Amino acid sequence: MSKGKAGRRRGEGTISEGVAGGYAELVPDRDRGNAYSLLIDAAPQSHVDLDDPTRLEFSYQRRLGHIADLVAPPGKPVQVLHLGGGAFTLARYVAATRPRSTQQVVEIDAPLVQFVRRELPLDSSWRIRVRGGDAREGLAKLPDGWADLIIADVFSGARTPAHLTSTEFTAEVRRVLRPGGFYAANLADGPPLAHLKAQVATVRTVFPEVCLTADPAVLRGRRFGNAVLLASDRELPVAELTRRAATDPHQGRVEHGRALADFTGGAVPVTDASAKPSPAPPPSVFT
Numbered sequence: 001m002s003k004g005k006a007g008r009r010r011g012e013g014t015i016s017e018g019v020a021g022g023y024a025e026l027v028p029d030r031d032r033g034n035a036y037s038l039l040i041d042a043a044p045q046s047h048v049d050l051d052d053p054t055r056l057e058f059s060y061q062r063r064l065g066h067i068a069d070l071v072a073p074p075g076k077p078v079q080v081l082h083l084g085g086g087a088f089t090l091a092r093y094v095a096a097t098r099p100r101s102t103q104q105v106v107e108i109d110a111p112l113v114q115f116v117r118r119e120l121p122l123d124s125s126w127r128i129r130v131r132g133g134d135a136r137e138g139l140a141k142l143p144d145g146w147a148d149l150i151i152a153d154v155f156s157g158a159r160t161p162a163h164l165t166s167t168e169f170t171a172e173v174r175r176v177l178r179p180g181g182f183y184a185a186n187l188a189d190g191p192p193l194a195h196l197k198a199q200v201a202t203v204r205t206v207f208p209e210v211c212l213t214a215d216p217a218v219l220r221g222r223r224f225g226n227a228v229l230l231a232s233d234r235e236l237p238v239a240e241l242t243r244r245a246a247t248d249p250h251q252g253r254v255e256h257g258r259a260l261a262d263f264t265g266g267a268v269p270v271t272d273a274s275a276k277p278s279p280a281p282p283p284s285v286f287t
Contacts, residue, residue, distance in 0.1 A: 020111050043158045060186050064090055067149070071149045086107075091128050104138075106131050136164060139176060140172060148177075165277075174206050190281070200229065201270075
């Protein structure tokens with residue numbers, strides 16, 4: 001249920017509105033005249049530059065952008081499924097960098113979709129279809145081998161829902177991916193990283209190739225933050241991802257192979273029966 005409207009309109013500062021998932025705000029970027037950050041209940045979700053959709057401000061979005069760049073030769077159209085819509089930042093990025101790509105976005109928060117589409121409209125020439133509903137249910141409706149790239153970036157109350165963390169869910173992801181396709185997931189965790197390690201173990205039961213990219217401080221368990229997991233049935237572009245992560249404004253580290261196995265340790269894969277939502281971030285993350 002929507003929580004009602006409030007706030008000011010574009011051009012007058014922050015744009016805000018109650019949506020199903022909480023209180024949504026579009027906060028202007030002081031350094032860019034037509035760019036906004038989307039916050040839900042004060043938690044930063046995404047950033048959009050309407051003048052330059054290829055500009056990815058948030059670190060985790062840059063890492064997802066690198067993956068979108070490497071899933072196919074530069075400029076080649078691809079088919080992408082986005083589980084979680086937010087402000088459609090990655091869908092805009094793919095549309096700008098890979099014209100004529102076909103994309104589907106599944107977002108459960110219909111009032112949020114309406115808010116974002118009204119205030120940060122999508123280019124009418126982009127082949128982006130937005131579907132309402134649960135991410136896993138939307139995934140189940142797609143045919144085998146439909147997607148070149150599946151991006152999972154789903155949070156409810158700053159937590160990934162439990163049913164999107166299991167081996168059964170991951171098996172559905174692989175079903176919908178074409179051979180050689182990429183699955184990328186935005187994960188959030190903090191010390192002792194039990195959720196992150198379990199997610200790596202879970203995905204490794206379904207995909208033969210997995211790597212993880214994050215801020216070194218997150219990987220060391222020193223703070224709460226985002227990590228991007230990449231999986232495929234083909235060899236991953238680990239060297240190029242490592243180079244890109246190392247040269248990002250906020251440097252990241254890539255774990256793969258033996259190092260990733262050591263990181264995961266004895267973590268047990270998650271099933272539908274044992275799944276739990278990802279941990280809630282500490283209040284200090286948003287202060």
